[in-house]
Amino acid sequence: MLHDRFQSASAFMASNKKLSLPTATKLALYADYKLATEGLCTQSRPSLIEFEKSAKWKAWKETGDRYTQELAQSSSSDDDDNAQISLTTKAMIAYIQRVEEGNWGWSFNPSASGSAAIENHLMNSAGNFSSTGDEDLDELEAYLGVDPNEVSAEELLARPYVPNKDQIEGATMTAAGISTMAPVEDEITGDDVFETSKSGSTEAMRAALDANPDLVSVKDDMGMTMLHWVCDRGNVDKATLLIAKYHADVNVQDVDGSTPLHYAYLLGWPQVIAYLRSVPSIDLTIKDSSGMTAEECQG
Amino acid sequence: MSGSGSNSNNNKKTPNAALSAQRFEQELANAPPDLQDKLRALLQSMALNGPPGAAAGSSGKEPKSMDEHKFWKTQPVVKHDEVVEEDGAIEADIPLNQVRATPYPLPKEFEWSLVDVEDDKEIKELYELLTQNYVEDDDAMFRFDYSADFLKWALLPPGWKKAWHIGVRVASNKKLVAFISGIPQDVRVYSSVKRMVEINFLCVHKKLRSKRLAPVLIKEVTRRTHLEGIFQAVYTAGVVLPKPMATCRYFHRSLNPKKLVETGFSHLARNMTMARLVKLYKLSAQTSTPGLRPMEEKDVATVSKLMNKYMSTFEIAPHFGEADVRHWLIPRAGVVWAYVVEDPETKEITDFFSFYSLPSTVINNPTHSTLNAAYSFYYAVKTDDEALEKIENTEERKAARDEAIKGRLTALMEDALIMARKNDFDVYNALNLMDNALFTEDLKFGPGDGYLHYYLYNWRCRKVDSHKVGLVML
Ligand SMILES: CC(C)(COP(=O)(O)OP(=O)(O)OC[C@H]1O[C@@H](n2cnc3c(N)ncnc32)[C@H](O)[C@@H]1OP(=O)(O)O)[C@@H](O)C(=O)NCCC(=O)NCCS
Numbered sequence: 001m002l003h004d005r006f007q008s009a010s011a012f013m014a015s016n017k018k019l020s021l022p023t024a025t026k027l028a029l030y031a032d033y034k035l036a037t038e039g040l041c042t043q044s045r046p047s048l049i050e051f052e053k054s055a056k057w058k059a060w061k062e063t064g065d066r067y068t069q070e071l072a073q074s075s076s077s078d079d080d081d082n083a084q085i086s087l088t089t090k091a092m093i094a095y096i097q098r099v100e101e102g103n104w105g106w107s108f109n110p111s112a113s114g115s116a117a118i119e120n121h122l123m124n125s126a127g128n129f130s131s132t133g134d135e136d137l138d139e140l141e142a143y144l145g146v147d148p149n150e151v152s153a154e155e156l157l158a159r160p161y162v163p164n165k166d167q168i169e170g171a172t173m174t175a176a177g178i179s180t181m182a183p184v185e186d187e188i189t190g191d192d193v194f195e196t197s198k199s200g201s202t203e204a205m206r207a208a209l210d211a212n213p214d215l216v217s218v219k220d221d222m223g224m225t226m227l228h229w230v231c232d233r234g235n236v237d238k239a240t241l242l243i244a245k246y247h248a249d250v251n252v253q254d255v256d257g258s259t260p261l262h263y264a265y266l267l268g269w270p271q272v273i274a275y276l277r278s279v280p281s282i283d284l285t286i287k288d289s290s291g292m293t294a295e296e297c298q299g
Numbered sequence: 300m301s302g303s304g305s306n307s308n309n310n311k312k313t314p315n316a317a318l319s320a321q322r323f324e325q326e327l328a329n330a331p332p333d334l335q336d337k338l339r340a341l342l343q344s345m346a347l348n349g350p351p352g353a354a355a356g357s358s359g360k361e362p363k364s365m366d367e368h369k370f371w372k373t374q375p376v377v378k379h380d381e382v383v384e385e386d387g388a389i390e391a392d393i394p395l396n397q398v399r400a401t402p403y404p405l406p407k408e409f410e411w412s413l414v415d416v417e418d419d420k421e422i423k424e425l426y427e428l429l430t431q432n433y434v435e436d437d438d439a440m441f442r443f444d445y446s447a448d449f450l451k452w453a454l455l456p457p458g459w460k461k462a463w464h465i466g467v468r469v470a471s472n473k474k475l476v477a478f479i480s481g482i483p484q485d486v487r488v489y490s491s492v493k494r495m496v497e498i499n500f501l502c503v504h505k506k507l508r509s510k511r512l513a514p515v516l517i518k519e520v521t522r523r524t525h526l527e528g529i530f531q532a533v534y535t536a537g538v539v540l541p542k543p544m545a546t547c548r549y550f551h552r553s554l555n556p557k558k559l560v561e562t563g564f565s566h567l568a569r570n571m572t573m574a575r576l577v578k579l580y581k582l583s584a585q586t587s588t589p590g591l592r593p594m595e596e597k598d599v600a601t602v603s604k605l606m607n608k609y610m611s612t613f614e615i616a617p618h619f620g621e622a623d624v625r626h627w628l629i630p631r632a633g634v635v636w637a638y639v640v641e642d643p644e645t646k647e648i649t650d651f652f653s654f655y656s657l658p659s660t661v662i663n664n665p666t667h668s669t670l671n672a673a674y675s676f677y678y679a680v681k682t683d684d685e686a687l688e689k690i691e692n693t694e695e696r697k698a699a700r701d702e703a704i705k706g707r708l709t710a711l712m713e714d715a716l717i718m719a720r721k722n723d724f725d726v727y728n729a730l731n732l733m734d735n736a737l738f739t740e741d742l743k744f745g746p747g748d749g750y751l752h753y754y755l756y757n758w759r760c761r762k763v764d765s766h767k768v769g770l771v772m773l
Binding site: 178181182184224229232233263266267 | 572
């Protein structure tokens with residue numbers, strides 16, 4: 001089937017020489033055609049003066065090398081859909097795809113190609129139609145067997161995967177059984193001046209502080225400063241910015257007596273811990289209300 | 300996963316949009332079963348009266364009408380609008396000589412191929428098919444990561460049949476592109492006990508989806524179970540098909556809250572500190588139940604008794620023989636964990652619990668590659684039956700039972716969480732089936748965005764409440 005489609009597409013291109021295609025497209029088609037019909041390029045490099053010849057040679061050679069590499073890669077990688085296909089198959093599929101995507105007027109008509117194999121296939125499928133009388137089988141046949149485009153399973157598998165959007169709606173994550181925590185409703189209580197320390201980019205936080213430099217020492221109802229929040233979330237860039245540029249107090253304590261370093265230790269953020277400890281004014285002896293130093297909070 | 304992500308996004312964008320039918324179906328799960336059917340009927344009449352396409356327009360997730368189920372409408376399953384009065388088979392058993400003798404035909408590019416689960420090479424092909432294709436969308440956040448040992452455990456229980464490990468390969472290159480499996484299991488639904496087949500691991504290669512291959516797989520596994528003289532099946536799915544006999548919701552208990560937030564499994568409320576979250580979910584280092592120890596071979600007989608007694612309180616439940624208990628519950632490294640409580644004085648086994656491991660690959664995350672999830676499996680708790688028998692009033696007896704189970708079960712499940720944490724699990728998952736609702740709140744489980752629907756093939760029965768479901772499917 002693939003072969004018939006390839007024959008038809010290349011015959012179409014051969015009879016439509018007048019199409020004015022960009023050189024790159026022509027070369028790509030040439031390379032795929034050669035690879036599909038003759039395999040890898042074994043000819044020696046033409047002289048550089050023969051521009052056209054050497055451009056063609058280069059396309060054939062390089063595309064072949066690339067495909068060979070890709071086939072080797074896909075056989076060793078996760079996605080082994082392409083593992084078992086040959087270089088010729090890959091080239092034919094690529095050629096057909098180019099012709100399809102070019103929209104130059106080619107479409108495949110299996111009955112017109114007159115190939116005995118296809119006739120046979122139609123016969124067989126027709127046989128199945130009547131013998132099963134089964135809608136699902138008929139439909140499956142229609143998709144995979146006598147589809148007007150005759151796309152074979154092998155070819156479908158070798159094409160890059162494009163998620164089918166309709167499908168995603170039907171097959172949600174729960175179809176596959178992976179449930180995650182349902183989102184919690186955030187009760188939004190007015191403006192949150194600390195927002196930029198809790199989430200978002202370092203730049204956004206810088207902008208908020210430049211607009212209002214006093215923010216750096218503001219405490220929320222839990223006694224937390226922006227530096228506390230940043231250390232809770234584990235963002236070392238923001239911590240550095242708060243201390244180095246806006247002179248945040250590194251030893252500030254919240255209502256539970258916790259310093260930013262207590263947070264960093266409790267959550268185990270190694271980079272934040274290392275940075276805070278490198279700040280000269282850091283006091284490692286501060287205890288929180290349960291009597292623990294930051295280091296003792298280490299989870 | 301992105302399914303959930305897109306759900307919540309949709310909700311945010313259109314906060315006032317009418318309840319989608321999918322959402323409706325989920326909310327329904329919390330209503331009593333008889334009310335559910337009435338509400339469903341109401342929903343359908345609304346959809347009929349509304350402007351054409353109005354109901355389907357919002358997200359495309361509405362359950363299809365019966366007529367649109369081109370496959371399922373031909374099958375012996377309960378119809379969406381059917382209200383079941385009496386339990387029983389939908390179609391009569393088929394005499395063996397009338398069961399189709401040959402496999403359903405496939406287009407000639409494909410061929411049926413039984414997967415030899417005991418063969419290392421074939422099981423590897425199977426888990427590659429499942430891990431790479433079990434979810435549809437590419438921007439999913441998690442993907443099941445089945446291990447070969449897990450699949451062997453799931454597919455080779457007592458009485459397993461190779462004929463029910465059904466694969467489809469591409470004829471030319473032998474690539475495995477689809478799979479469906481069945482395992483035999485005695486299941487009781489209300490008062491009827493039937494030999495059934497549990498259908499699981501239905502999967503079609505991503506690039507061959509929506510081509511009606513799934514119905515052919517389902518028909519082929521049905522034919523093969525008919526050949527063995529079995530005419531009922533049980534299966535679960537996240538999608539709504541005709542027609543759920545029960546709907547359960549997932550609940551999740553964070554064991555490693557920091558990692559769950561970092562991987563996007565759970566969300567950090569704006570005013571919540573990670574520090575508070577970590578403290579909230581902190582578990583004690585040691586279990587508290589005296590005499591708790593891993594289950595062993597010598598416990599099989601007692602555990603079978605405990606299990607079947609406890610299972611008798613549910614409306615759909617498996618019946619486990621000793622061979623089943625041995626297979627499903629004796630611990631297997633990396634697959635299933637089971638613990639029994641041995642009374643330190645009498646040496647009697649009084650309770651047991653179990654959980655299994657089904658990790659997910661975390662996709663495109665800079666720090667984490669795997670999410671280790673434990674799933675609650677079977678358990679049984681001791682109740683003082685003599686005392687309960689004495690309570691005459693049914694309501695009061697039920698309340699007393701629940702009260703007794705709640706205390707005992709909460710303590711046991713806390714130990715289960717501790718054991719799971721010790722074994723490096725990040726989250727402990729449980730559906731709201733069996734008596735799980737008695738402990739989920741106290742043990743800080745949060746509701747999930749996933750629902751699981753239970754279905755029966757060729758068996759009609761009244762709807763079962765989630766807390767009356769005693770069957771856990773992998
Ligand atoms: C489930 C899966 C095999 C369906 O294949 P598909 O190519 O999407 O669907 P097909 O075109 O072949 O068949 C569609 C028919 O199968 C039914 N179907 C879809 N998912 C189903 C499921 N999980 N169980 C039973 N039937 C299902 C559809 O309802 C439809 O029948 P209908 O027209 O009567 O409604 C496929 O989506 C898949 O592999 N998904 C990932 C794995 C998964 O979710 N497995 C199921 C776990 S419960």
